[in-house]
Amino acid sequence: MTKNFETKNFTNDTSALSSMANFVTGFTDGEGSFKLKVRKKKNCSTGWSVELIFEICLHKKDQALLEQIQKYFGVGKIYIYKNSIHYQVFSLEDIQIIIEHFDKYALITQKYADFLLFKEAFYLIKNKKHLTVEGLEQIIAIRATINKGLSGLLKASFPEVIPTPRPVVVDQTIKDPNWLAGFTSAEGCFLVMDSKSNTSIGSRVQLIFQLTQHTRDEQLMRSFINYLGCGNINLSRAEVNYKVTGFSEINDKIIPFFKKYPIRGVKILNFSSFCQIAELMKTKKHLTLAGFNQIIKIKSEMNKGRD
Secondary structure, three states: OOOOHHHOOOOOOOHHHHHHHHHEEEEEEEHHEEEEEEEOOOOOOOOEEEEEEEEEOOOOOHHHHHHHHHHHHHOOEEEEEEEEEEEEEHHHHHHHHHHHHHHHHHOOOOHHHHHHHHHHHHHHHHHHHOOHHHHHHHHHHHHHOOOOOOOHHHHHOOOOOOOOOOOOOOOOOOOOOHHHHHHHHHHHHEEEEEEEEEOOOOOEEEEEEEEEHHHHHHHHHHHHHHOOOOOOOEEEEEEEEEEEHHHHEEEHHHHHHHHHOOOHHHHHHHHHHHOOOOOOOHOOOOHHHHHHHHHHHHHHHOOOHOO
């Protein structure tokens, strides 16, 4: 019998459940991984073992956020390795709960293609097809397309396998603002830049909100301009950056949005500092030496400067 993932959530409130569900999907679009592992194993009927893993890996300082996600799903385990912390789901019964979630609250980055391949492999394994040579070859064909493709050993062992065509992700429409809160919690940056200028104190301050993704998701990144009503796109090699640099746009659109749809994890501390500096700038404190020095102090404790 399949578990009902909704009953495992930490709240029975429908609105809060929906908010967290969309947040989790957005966060997974940024930091989640759908892994299909195939290993040589003598005591398996085909000589190979097959394993599915859903994983989110973060710096250990975000342990509380991963515990929230674990509590939401009601399955999986958390492992700490030095400075990183991993939330992993292994068993087929638990993987089915993960699949049910993403069927209902769909991913919208190109990671959705990985999910569809992962799901295809899940049903092959669930129906014991991976225990046959034909089924194993189907699994290998999927493995050739998902993640980083086949290892040297798998290529040598299955030279005739044709990779499964990668699904095309067409619908990249943001369906819930909590998705963007989750995606920003994973991929967003709240930056403070200071530079020399012709002002009376000889320096200027600029706030920047930025989201970065691989260029394969350029269409989605461009959609943020209309969704948030501000910002621009910059392309750099394999990356596409969505940036908001105008103070009025930061103050009138970005900050109110994330106050309404909160960021989670340690990044909320950077957002709080970002808002504090914005308040100083609203009252023109950044144009005074004392105010500028106060901003520089706050900046020094953000992002990489935060313990």
